[in-house]
Every structure is written in C-alpha cells, then in structure tokens.
Amino acid sequence: MTYAVAFYLESGLVFAADSRTNAGVDDVSTYRKLTVFDNPGERLMTLLASGNLAVTQAITEVLRQGIKSKNKKKKNGALNLMNAPDMFTAAQVVGEAVRQVYQHDHEALREHNEEFRIGLIFGGQIKGGEPPRLFFIYSAGNFIEASQDSPYFQIGENKYGKPIIDRTITHQSTMVQAAKACLLSFDSTMRSNISVGLPIDLLCYRKDTFKRGLTMRVDEKDDYFQSVRGYWGDALRFAFEEMPNPDWKI
C-alpha cells in the first residue's frame, strides 16, 4: 500500500510519500514513490505514485526515456517533461505515458486478474508566468487540478489521514504548517495500516524558485518526527480528557 499527499498552497507546493511496498505481508520492501524532474532555475516537477509498482515504475521510465530522446525528433516523441511549455501540457505528457504503459501491459495484467489501477499526483512550476500547479492523474491518463477550495490531493490509503488535514490546512496555510500536517497525517495512517511505512520522502517547493526546496527523508531516527508523534498523542488525549461531559445519565 502507499500513502502520499501533496498540498497546493499560496506559497508553493509540498509533496510527501511513504516508501513501503508489499506484495503480501511476507514481502515488504522500501521503494521511492516520489520522483523529481527538474531543470534548476527553469522548472521543477514532482510525481507521486500509488498502485502496482511495476506499472508506476514503467510510467516513470517512459517519462525519463521521453526526456533522453528529446533530440532525436521522433514524430510522436517531441513533447516531454523538459520541453513542455506549461504544467498543463506536462500533465498531458504524464497522461500519455500512463496510456502507453496501459497499452503495453493491460492485457497481460488482465490475464493474471490484476487491475490496471494507479493514482498519480503531479505538480510543479515552469518558468513563463504561471504559478505552481498540482494535478491528480487517473489510470485513464486524464486528470483534475487542485484549487483554492480543494488544496490537496491524496493517493493510496487516504482515509485515516484525511480528518487531520481537513481541520488544519487551507490554501493559505504556510509551507511549515503543511509539512507539520503531513507528518501528523502520516502518523495517523501508519498507526492504522502497517502496509504504510517509514521512511517518508518530503519535498517542499517554494513558488517562483524553480528548484527543489527542502528535500528530506524522514525515518524512525528523525527526532522531530518522534517528538511530533509524542506531542500529538498527548495533545489529543489532553483535549479529550478536558472535553466537557454530557449531562446524560449513562
């Protein structure tokens, strides 16, 4: 399972993904699900992926190959993540990569009763006047965009970690607030679903910088994450104990 979340903020974008994959509980590994495509100073894009790992790795590979072959002037290979003029076009490039892998693999997957079901979050900024943009890309390669009203996307095991985000984060939140909410959201998820696990890959992108901001891996040795987990558990229990009792006769 995967849990990943990205925030669309006034000040930029924040991406986070866990790194546990499992093919059954007896086959658990660590894989990076956060991939950066960047040309520092000119563009930065980040892709978060959930679903069948073979499929999502193939999609990332198609995107990388597309960039490598940019000078070969293939008829249908002209557009790639490094020359797309804007983020909408870049999201279309990712959508095309999804469709290419679908064409290649879906029949074989069906033979083995595997669904072609993935979720991708893709966002970033390209020099040229547009603000950062954030997209949720479906298995069909089409996509929706985050907005001020809906300033975040989640993929994978999204439910346990959603309430805390809904209560704390808006488009106007700071990047530090979003990073903190991220960690709490992961904490809630990991407590309830052992197939979501550390380390967490975190990337913060500050608007109009066109390069990576804070890029880090949070693991079980991270002091801040440990302190957050303790703090939050205590704070919730305290708030719960302080909550007024009903005047019901129980």
Next chain:
Amino acid sequence: MTYAVAFYLESGLVFAADSRTNAGVDDVSTYRKLTVFDNPGERLMTLLASGNLAVTQAITEVLRQGIKSKNKKKKNGALNLMNAPDMFTAAQVVGEAVRQVYQHDHEALREHNEEFRIGLIFGGQIKGGEPPRLFFIYSAGNFIEASQDSPYFQIGENKYGKPIIDRTITHQSTMVQAAKACLLSFDSTMRSNISVGLPIDLLCYRKDTFKRGLTMRVDEKDDYFQSVRGYWGDALRFAFEEMPNPDWKI
C-alpha cells in the same frame, strides 16, 4: 453507507450507529441500523448492521420470527435470541439467520451483480454468570469476539473515525468516555463521507443490569453534539498551532 461502532468495556457495552442509507446519491433515506432484543432483567442484546439494507432487514426479520415461533417447537427453530442460554449461542443464532438469508437471496443477488456482503456487530449479556460479550459477525455467519486487547468493533465506513478511538479508548475506559469518543469518531467520519449521516442511535448497556441504559438519538439539534463538534475542532487547531516547528529550512 453506514458507520457503526461498539465498545467492549469493563463496565459494559456502548453501541452507536448512523442512520443514513443510500442507493445512489439521489436516493438517501433514514433507517435505524441498531436493533435491540431484550427481556428486561434477564437479557439484553443489541445488533448493529451494515451492508445491503434488504439483506440486513431480512436478517433482523428472521431473528424476530424465530422468537415469535419459540413455542411452536419447530425441529430446527428451537433456539432463538430469547432462549439462547449464553451470548456465544446467541451469536450462533444470528450467524444462522445470516446463512438462511444467504441461501434465500444470494443467487438472485448474483444475477444482478450484487454481492452478499454485510457486517454485523452483536453484543449483550444474558443472566447466568457471564460478563457482557461482543461479537463481529461476517457475511459467512461466523464471528470473532472483542477482547481486552481489541475492545471495539467498527462496521461500514470505519477508517476516518478509527484514529481518534485508537488514541483515546481502552477496555478500562468509562462508558462516558466511550460515548464521547463515539461522537468524535462520528464527527470525523461524517465530515469526510456524506453518505454517513445523522441521526446517530446510541445505546449504553451497563454490566449486570440486563436492561437498556441510556438509549438516545443524537440529531443535528442536539446541543451537546454541536458543542462537541465545535470544541473538538478548536482543540485540534489549537494543538496544531502550539505544536513545535521543525528546525528545517523550508
């Protein structure tokens, strides 16, 4: 969708269920999903049901018919919820009702691409020396029992409301604490899934009373529930704002 939860506490049992059913977002109704079977002073049992409403209503009906026909001495109808000698046997009676409805309906359901998939929580106490017991009954009619280590069961849309319970409730919690955690858990769930809705049916059973304790319906006009929602949102935001910042350069 349904959300229902029940707690297995040292001091008794607490049951709660929402009452929204929907067959598509354009067909939403209110149905009671909490059913009491009792003989005050001698036994009290409560059933919470999620899944296809036609199936769960049929199961309840089979259980009621079984009680009505108790004096007819049918060969296979001898055991029912009112004469079962203990809670394990009573849970078996419920399991048999599930299997009876399955036999009657599953082929027709399959014809219409509907799965026979339900979840039942069943608990109570019968005079005779045993403490209250709580069971989770599967579509197959078999069941598991709550324990001190796993002191609650949820059915239906369980994920949004699970983290708050995990952090606040143990087998040693009081019934008031469990009722409060119930309301918070429903609040988190209803904020994220509109197919779970008010009113909430709540029933508290205090050990060795063999009759209903607090039995109430919490609707949008309930002052306490409204104050809880406001209090909890404020408390979480306050705790979040007070949470120490990381020393990361973002």
